Amino acid sequence: MIGPHPPDRSLTREITPSSNIAFTWLLHLRWGAVIAQALLVLAVYFLFISDLPFTFLLLIFGFEIISNIFFSHLSRTGTAIADKLFALVMCLDIVLMTVLLHLTGGPMNPFTFLYLVHIALGSLIMKQNWSRILALFTVVNYAALFFLPVYEATGTPVCHIPSSSSILADDPLRLHLQGMWFAFAITVFFVVFFMGKIQQALEKNQETLTALEKERIRGERLASLATLSAGAAHEFSTPLSTIAVAAGEMLHYLKKNNLPGEFLEDTLLIRDQVKRCKDILYQMAADAGEHRGEAMELSTLRELFDYALSHFSEQERQQLVIDLQAPEFLLYIPKRTFGRIIRGIIQNGLDATSDGSPIKIVGRVEAEYLRIKISDTGCGMDEDQRSKACEPFYTSKEPGKGLGLGLYLAKSVVERFDGSLDIDSTPGAGTTVTLTFLLERIKG
Secondary structure, three states, X not given: XXXXXXXXXXXXXXXXXXXXXXXHHHHHHHHHHHHHHHHHHHHHHXXXXXXXXXXXXXXXXHHHHHHHHHHHHHHHHOOOEOHHHHHHHXXXXXXXXXXXXHHOOHHHOHHHHHHHHHHHHHHHHOOHHHHHHHHHHHHHHHHHOOOOOOOOOOOOOOOOOOOHHHHHHOHHHHHHHXXXXXXXHHHHHHHHHHHHHHHHHHHHHHHHHHHHXXXXXXXXXXXXXXXXXXXXXXXXXXXXXHXXXXXXXXXXXXXXXXXXXXXXXXXXXXXXXXXXXXXXXXXXXXXXXXXXXXXXXXXXXXXXXXXXXXXXXXXXXXXXXXXXXXXXXXXXXXXXXXXXXXXXHHHHHHHHOOOOOOEEEEEEEXXXXXXXXXXXXXXXXXXXXXXXXXXXXXXXXXXXOOOOOHHHHHHHHHHHOOOEEEEEEEOOOEEEEEEEEEHHHHEO
């Protein structure tokens, strides 16, 4: 089924809980800015300039109020906000504040420090590149106050504000205002730089917390699987033991009475299958997180693969092309657990190549790692299947041919030994699974 296209992550930014809080505070800031700017206009009107372009000022306030209502709606509905749109609105806020400052005193207006509020909040909410652009844009707007044409009031001022020409003519005042702009630029640089560093540290900390939470969930799933395996082993042990005893008695009776050989073969098959079931139950517990119950033992790389391949038929073994760089390299590992996960990945490759194509198995001992690559030329996996391949109970096989636990348990075991499991797959071209082990953890 083809669903709607996912949003373009390059154009949208999901509002996470932390950024949603910051976005809410931005809305508070903008509402506060509307109130503060209204008070500023009233103060300038009564104390300095008795005639202001109220029509233009009302248009500015109207835009700010409408945009605030729009963003409040987006915040309540949890809609993703495009970075470009967000930056555009912040820049428009700076432009509108610059116009208000120009109409109410220009660089002489003491409220120019309000620029810093936008800078600080922009550094917290926006990505670093956008926050730097906003900072530069703000510094340029502040500087523009010195060059914009002077607004001439037609009313009677209560208190005289020097015009730009008088500022430029008065050296001490000019140097003071220019010094304020220079100090503002330096302050903006430090705010953006350190806020960016703090934001990076917070994001890294959040990633660590997310990874720990995923690890905790994984641990809980493994504990559940271990409990399930232990319960299954307990429930099946009695009937399997009964079958084994009955098969032994049948075998003894058949040999004693020299009955036909086909009955003897069937009885031997039953006994072997019972033994295999017991081994599978043991491995279920080992793979589900109980490898500590299995004794660590010394084993060469060749012995590990001999054990892993011992459960395959002769026909299946003929499909396997094995290349071990150091077959006598000594390992100290839970051999049965490692053999089980290698066998499971090979079985996946055999299942995927129904035409009998070869399965390539490569073992390489490097400076710090042991790498085992298992490659097939089967149907392969698309990106969605590959991303879900290591999730528990996910399988692309037909019903009844797998529980979807093999790769999940394999990855869990490998990571306990500071290793990794990587999957490289292309639809129609095959799959390569790479097991990487840190030699410090497994070297004999």
